Amino acid sequence: MELRSLGKSNVKIAPILMGTWQAGKSMWTGINDSETIEAIRSGFETGITTIDTAEIYGDGYSEQIVAKAVSDVRDQVQLASKVFPTHLQFDQVIEACDRSLQNLKTDYLDLYQIHWPSGSFNSEIVPIEETMKALNTLKEQGKIRAIGVSNFSRAQLAEAQQYGQIDSVQPPYSLFWRQAEKELIPYCVENNISVLAYSSLAQGLLTGKFGANHQFEEGDHRAKNKLFQGEHYQRALDAIEQLRPIAQKKNCTLAQLALCWLIAQPNTCAIAGARNPQQALGNAKVATINLSEAELAEIDQIGRQVTNHLDDNPVMWTFNV
Template identity: 35%
Template sequence: MKYRSIGDLSVSSLGLGCMGMSEYYGTQNDEESIATLHYALELGVNFFDTADQYGVGKNEELVGQALKNVRQQINIATKFAFVRDESGKVMQINGSPEYVKKACEASLRRLNTDYIDLYYLHRVDPSVPIEETVGAMKELVEEGKVRHIGLSEVSSQTIKRAQKVHPIAALQTEYSIWTRDIEEEILPLCRKLNIAVVPYSPLGRGFLSGKIKSVDKFVENDFRRNAPRFQGGNFNQNLSLIRQLEDIANQLNISPAQLALIWLMSDGEDIIPIPGTKRRSYLKENIAAIDFELPNDVKDFINKAIPVGSAVGDRYPVHSMKLLNQ
């Protein structure tokens, strides 16, 4: 394993996104998920990403239970802001100082720990100034309950305002070969402020793996059935992009998923992708990408073959798009 830095945290070059173990991507199998978490440890992964809203708290409980015996050797990142009822319906985004404290205490309990290594604001609450939300997060750092503060899906202006209250250690945002919005303004700002970038969905929700040829095999409650990029004509056009990625990967004797991860990691030591999986086989494939160096001419070729903005369709349905880059 190779390691990169988030603040003073030494984290594995690839983290493990745990969301799909509890929700959004089809059926759940806790036994296999726990086995995957343990296998990640064997492979040297020490950076695990969850959130209080994944499975309405169940994902934090799963991660906390599976990793409790190695707590001092790992880094756990979690997030707050989405308020959901027991059925899973999102009721609101809450960034109030009072809720920050309440959410943190609940996460600590579910994770079976007395501190969180990296605590993210999952989405900005438009009714609460970012200074107030980050101010409450700063108090959690001062109390020893949080080591580092992060933001997710925020604008450059929000980053600047938050940074004046307390140093921001990481920005979590969607970033991949087919989602490159941050390159114009947000990524340069993060580098100027020494903020690590943690890309989620680095494999385009599985699309960049080359394994998805039809949405028909998705179970009824799979999030991707309602994702614009996976629908109708959008899906077919995006599939043609992936064929180009597959051709390049075949020439390099690696998988399309590995190529997509290598492309991201080659962008800089401050990029720490967190591909999500709930299966050991996919985890092993992803981690193997760390050992490959991407030639500059190949990266240039990929950028020309799949240029910025070439993916067809929004990242999320309309209501979720309104919460991005706030």
């Protein structure tokens, strides 16, 4: 898998990243640690060498699982983690990074990201200048190699950039969720900032595995995802049926088709989670699929049948941020 530059930094990342929210288990159901470890390892062995986690994923548990999977090949992987908005004061950022380093059994992170803007989830408002000062300090100390932000608007990203080099932004972005294309991604293209798309399969919706009357298990946060509700869900199911013939023609799965479309977008890499080795291997095969301009355009138009009916709120869930 050919690596790509992360913004203006010296870090190289895979076009498909391993997402590990599910590894923390919190807000997910049916997650098995040994399978998750095998999935991360299988992904690594097939070229998915960049792994994205966060301190909030199971209160550090996801980071610990990642360490169990790849700590013996640390020099061959790129590790990315995030600091939560409750830890954005200078000293808190330093302490949070040290905890993440300990959990991941490493002495540096290739990418450290602000997970949500200050004030999210009723957190204390901390000036971005203070948080960036801490991140720049960590970078000078060699504890992190690049700085990123997640869930930031164009305006918030531009403000953060005033205080240091931002090499990536992580928005929710998929064929069925495209608010980032309006302002954020054009800004990233103009400023050479990498887009690391999360929920790149619309939280599993783009795999085509959900039926018309699907009910999530108690505790599964996807029940609050707008795409799984009402007319949005029906439009998504209709679009998936239109995507199936294209996937069959390309001899790939719906998930692989959606990821292939996504990494063909400007400056964009895709974060994709995996519950087991089979899913990880399927994600890795995306790098071998080629879509023509006509096929990309056709997929684009099918996706718009869903996204044209969504509002401008970039948050995918109905729980309060």
